[in-house]
Amino acid sequence: MNQDFIYRKFRDYYSRVEVKAPSQIEQREFGVGKDKKIDSRHLMFKSQDKLNFYLRSAVPFYISYSAAYYEFPDARPMPNKHWLGSDLVFDLDTTDLDLSCDHPHDMVCKKCMRQITIECSRLVNQFLRKDFGFKKDKMRVVFSGNRGFHVHVFDDEVFDLSQEARREIVDYITAEGLKVTRRGEGKQVLGPKVGSSGWGGRIALVLQDSIENSANAKEFVRKTGIGMSRTISKIFKNKQNSLEALSTGVWSKAQLTEENWDGLVLEVARKLRVNLDRNVTADMARLMRLPGSLHGGTGLVACEIKDVRSFDAFSDPVVFGDETVATIGKKDMQFTLKGKDFEIEKEHKINLPEYAAVYAACKDLVNIIE
Numbered sequence: 001m002n003q004d005f006i007y008r009k010f011r012d013y014y015s016r017v018e019v020k021a022p023s024q025i026e027q028r029e030f031g032v033g034k035d036k037k038i039d040s041r042h043l044m045f046k047s048q049d050k051l052n053f054y055l056r057s058a059v060p061f062y063i064s065y066s067a068a069y070y071e072f073p074d075a076r077p078m079p080n081k082h083w084l085g086s087d088l089v090f091d092l093d094t095t096d097l098d099l100s101c102d103h104p105h106d107m108v109c110k111k112c113m114r115q116i117t118i119e120c121s122r123l124v125n126q127f128l129r130k131d132f133g134f135k136k137d138k139m140r141v142v143f144s145g146n147r148g149f150h151v152h153v154f155d156d157e158v159f160d161l162s163q164e165a166r167r168e169i170v171d172y173i174t175a176e177g178l179k180v181t182r183r184g185e186g187k188q189v190l191g192p193k194v195g196s197s198g199w200g201g202r203i204a205l206v207l208q209d210s211i212e213n214s215a216n217a218k219e220f221v222r223k224t225g226i227g228m229s230r231t232i233s234k235i236f237k238n239k240q241n242s243l244e245a246l247s248t249g250v251w252s253k254a255q256l257t258e259e260n261w262d263g264l265v266l267e268v269a270r271k272l273r274v275n276l277d278r279n280v281t282a283d284m285a286r287l288m289r290l291p292g293s294l295h296g297g298t299g300l301v302a303c304e305i306k307d308v309r310s311f312d313a314f315s316d317p318v319v320f321g322d323e324t325v326a327t328i329g330k331k332d333m334q335f336t337l338k339g340k341d342f343e344i345e346k347e348h349k350i351n352l353p354e355y356a357a358v359y360a361a362c363k364d365l366v367n368i369i370e
């Protein structure tokens with residue numbers, strides 16, 4: 001019953017919208033699914049019209065397209081497609097965050113989305129734009145329709161990057177193997193100055209601000225969440241020297257060892273790095289959710305986002321109406337959509353607005369009564 005209901009609602013949606021085709025659609029591979037996110041792949045469409053005809057006739061519950069461009073996107077096995085290049089893509093999902101939320105793995109809450117939004121904003125503004133220099137008009141941020149965001153970079157500079165080069169980009173963003181100190185003359189320890197580029201300058205600035213604006217080591221630990229008590233105590237015993245060290249790049253002025261600094265740098269980097277799915281970026285054949293399509297696990301639309309900070313993942317991707325739908329709860333669960341809180345109770349009847357009924361049916365929280 002639920003699948004029939006979802007199918008009808010998805011069919012209604014695709015019959016009234018025109019899903020925009022990705023650039024160079026004729027060189028993209030597509031994958032579709034109903035029971036799974038991808039039941040079959042190696043599909044190709046020569047135009048936006050043909051893509052939309054397929055959506056209206058087949059009504060897939062999921063549809064994704066390749067970050068890669070191919071000469072023959074529908075060929076198989078993969079080598080026969082003749083890879084031409086790939087966009088650079090990043091996948092940010094709430095499941096990659098270390099959060100102490102008390103809801104099931106497949107659900108999301110405002111706390112989850114708030115944190116993944118911060119991660120996405122940090123990735124785009126601090127790393128992709130500032131450190132790598134990608135232009136805003138060469139990037140696209142897409143809400144996945146469920147638990148996070150996909151970021152696409154389609155700059156010519158990334159088109160033919162190797163898998164190893166893509167891994168190195170992820171290593172940088174996630175601070176993998178990060179080291180910013182080096183040996184100087186004698187026992188000197190040198191590090192970046194405030195104002196230096198990249199990770200070094202970012203860490204020096206955060207340390208400077210945190211030290212300046214903390215009266216003592218305890219306040220520093222409380223504000224930053226960094227619990228390296230011995231190292232922090234030494235810094236505050238020599239507070240002015242520590243600030244001078246960060247300003248001049250001669251970090252040994254703080255009377256800390258290279259090992260002390262390296263440990264502190266890693267702790268700061270853990271707070272500033274972006275948590276993302278490393279395998280997605282390295283996979284040059286990855287299929288990503290098609291913007292404008294519906295997500296079969298939520299009934300929400302995957303949508304391109306202009307301003308991540310103002311995006312409301314519980315309202316903006318809702319595309320169904322308010323018509324009342326009768327349901328019976330399959331499990332006890334709460335969720336929020338369009339500013340309204342809904343509470344499902346097992347084996348209890350509840351009338352839901354259509355948009356909430358589609359969401360609850362996709363999440364298998366209710367049975368539809370018809």
